[in-house]
Amino acid sequence: MMIRNHLCIITIYFSFLIHSTLASPRLHFCRHDQRDALLEFRNEFPTAESFPSSWNKSSDCCFWEGVKCDDQSGQVISLDLSGKSLKGSLKTNSSLFKLQYLRDLSLRVCNLQGEIPSSLGNLSRLTQVDLSFNQLVGEIPISIGNLNQLRYLKLKYNRLRGEIPSSLGNLSHLTLVELPDNQLVGEIPISIGNLKELRIIWLADNKLCELFLENNKFEGTIPDVFVNATKLVSLDVSHNNLEGKFPKSLINCKYLRFVNVEGNLIKDRFPSWLGSLPSLQVLILRSNEFYGPLYHDHMYIGFQSLRVIDISDNDFTGTLPHYYFLNWRAMTTSTEESEEEYMENFGYYSRMYQSMEMVNKGVETTFERIRKDFISIDFSGNRIYGKIPESISFMKGLRLLNLSGNAFTGGIPQALANLTNLETLDLSSNKLSGQIPQDLGNLSFLSYMNFSHNFLQGPVPRSTQFQRQKCSSFLDNPGLYGFEEICQESHFPSSPTSHQSEELSEAEEKMFSWIAAAIAFGPGLFCGLVMGHIFTSHNQEWFTEKFGPRKIRVVTSAR
Template structure:
């Protein structure tokens, strides 16, 4: 967003100062290294595995005062400085390390040396230390209280380790400290009030920890402080009014905490501030902030995003001549935006972020006064009208985000010279007919507008495109082959939810950077283009709800990064299994092939190599983190989840799903599905699976939704499914299941309809209520009848049948013995003949 190097320049100045001071005290021309100093250094070297990065000069044949990273005292030859930046020590500092025998050491820097383990308390024995830098290692455990013994220390940097525990209060004893950097650790507890005793402190950096509590008011005593960074902790409460005493402060960074209340009036004293970050807190508006900071003539960056500030647009901010970055996003500012008080120096402004507020009316033409503006983000407001033509005068602008407003009209051609254009979720309906010049667009976001007609062919001229999003519009006609002009650079191609028809052109032979292809919910037909096999970085393919008619694209299984495959609601057909699929789809996380015409059986080993569904490994975490941090990959998809069709705007980090429903797959459910322990959703409904519900489904401990309805499954429902604690939805309806419904909370929470149309299933009273009566007496209930009752039932049945049988026998005998059998034949034989004839 900006260059913050000026925020940390003081740290660098101090480092350079101390380095020059140490080297000024030493004379490289004098070679009289003391033997005890040399031996201590060699022993220190031997405490660690020898690595190529270790200085080659460290040997007995060379005076140790000439060794790389070593500086000796000019007068006595004592080692006073040891600097081993980025030397791979790859081990821990021992409590009895020979390092601690270097009693005259005043400058110690072991940054980036891959030191492990805890900081030994023996560090407190180096009483002459003025500079201690152990940052960017793998140190763990607490900061030893013995650090408080280093009363000559002026510089302390332990940043970027894995330190835990509280900041020792003994740090307040180090009255000469000018810099303390403990950032990027896992420190907990409150900031000790004793820090307020460090009267010479210039830089206090405690960001990126887990610190709690309020900001101590004692920090107001640090009258020499130039930089205060407490970002990304769990600090709460109000900012103490004593902060206003820090009149020399240049940098204040309090972002990403839980601070609240009003900014104190004393803030007005901080007129030397050049950088102010209070983003992602719960601050509220006051009568003075942010409206009355026009006296901050040195302020370059003002970041107050994601708080609870409200009120009219703070136009007074734009009278500050030094401002380069303004971020007011994520608040509740209202009304029109005006730039009436802009000074003649307002051209310094480079980044303006007003997103996610309640600004409305037109975007003012006066915005063109900020001639050095590079990024302009006005998204998620209620701006109306058209894009001001004056924005075209901003010759340095490369990023424009006007998405999620109520803008309308045509998209001007001059936008083609920008790198990033975001106009999604507006009411734009047409494009300027002016000829495109100086085309530099890399990302073009036009999602959810009112565009109509054929694919705009001028887009084919955007040969640098990495992202094209035309989704959720009213485009029709064919997708032109000229898209191959930018396929060499395209990363995401999103054309879903339009009315494109015809075939999807086979244009992906050079699309080696393509990660996401979404053409779902159109009218496309024919085959999937085989050139997709060249897209080795492809992660998502979504062709849902089209008219593709093709065999299952098993060839996509060779793509090493394919995570999501959606073929839902098309006309795909044929078997799902091919012999060469034994190593396919290893990276697949979500597959939905529902509502097609796939047939055949699935062999027992079908899912054996779907390793991304077996383990939520570090690779998959990195992938999802990459997606979360990426400005792209916002594809949506729809799936049946827990019996309801749901739309996923983003795919959950750990979501794993298989939906094979609505096809004609038969045979047994493959045993290998029991290996997919990360599976969240399994839908095999609407097929012809037979045999029993496999017990190994109980291995799917992450399962949330299971739908096996409308198959030909038989046998009993496995009792162990009730042990799946995340399983909140099951559907076994319309099968041939029998026996008792398992008891347990997971089953009792299901709807009665989840078990319907299984005539031999019983035990539904607790689920369906007492009014539920089974369709027929089940075999198990017959077996539960006692033997005496069964015998009684048999005798009663025999007696009921005996009487009519005797009567019929006597009548028939009389007819035949009295020679009237011709009458019998005439009456019944002819009727049988007539019935038989009519049936034919």
């Protein structure tokens, strides 16, 4: 009886379920007003065929390519048309702005033109805006300051002009601003200091959490407003026209990992206090107007996490104590990293790789990604003097060491031979004396070295690494010898430069060619006379019979 009751209940349940399924109309997730707005937006562009084929009235817009809807309300919350060639502009009254529940908007690499309409500020639920890699012009609209939920703002690689609107300081949730490679001008607004969630500020060539503003034309100073930016991890304002002091409030940014102010007019002393930041991995101050000593008494020398430092082409002076590099711990260990492991930042939506420029093996090199095991020191182009610190020999992970263009004296430390991972060594244009340590020839990874323009003496090591170097790597060391095979000539104090040698070589080659021509001329003339005699003599008929008549053919080429 009990079993029958259970079976009866189960039967009734499934009957009800089947009836409900058949009786209920099909559920439409997409709201009609949202679908119509999207189709109207499509028709605003001259190349509507660039939109996905799934965009049509007969299908549910929540299943269209690039569209996501809220599961409950059916409102469109995400629109991603990245890589679609729209070839048009965003209109002020665009139907796009009817999507009031939109959270994510990505129109990167869409060949968009014209200005960013101020109506964008009406989409108050936006958390991410990505309009990068287009041809947008005009100014960044002030109305963006109305997007109080915004976390990510990406406008890089456009043609935007004008100043950064101070209204960005209203966006309390903003963690990433990417504005590099535009034509922005003016000063960086002080209101950026209000952004406590900011992690990356990218202003180069024009990074807040990350502030990226590189490769623009910003002027004025970097505002000293980072007291509350405790989550900042990246600061890149390279290649602008910024001047004044280096912002000391960065000392509050305990998570800061990447700092790049290359190619500005910053005039300040070396920010040794950055050594107290436990996470700092990359410090690039090159090509500014920094000055003064790198070290002074009672100064703590930290940089425990630093992997890359480039302070080249400034006006640093003074000496370095023998223990200067002793506490640079990240450089003292050699780590085996896979090729995929690069310095990077993780955001809510994407992974960002750090990039930089640096002289590597004598060539200006752009690193689109920085390997974690690329440990490097570049102090070149300053006025540092005294002996090279012996503590540099503890940097077991070092791959690049460039101390060229200074005034270092004394000998090359023998202990440099302990740097078993070293690939590049540039000590040129100093006042170094003594011999080149023979043990440097045992560094199997050392592929580039330069000792030119010093006062070195004695023999050049005869290892394979040394024999593969250019002759110019040893020039202008009057007492240095033993690199005849490298330069392919005997080395005398009055020996010509490499350029002169090339000219001499060319002259000798021409002389040899003339001598060879003269030697060949005699027999050739004799043969010619004999053949001419045969041809014009009574044997002409025999010659013609044997070889047949010949016609002369002239070949010309169009130029």
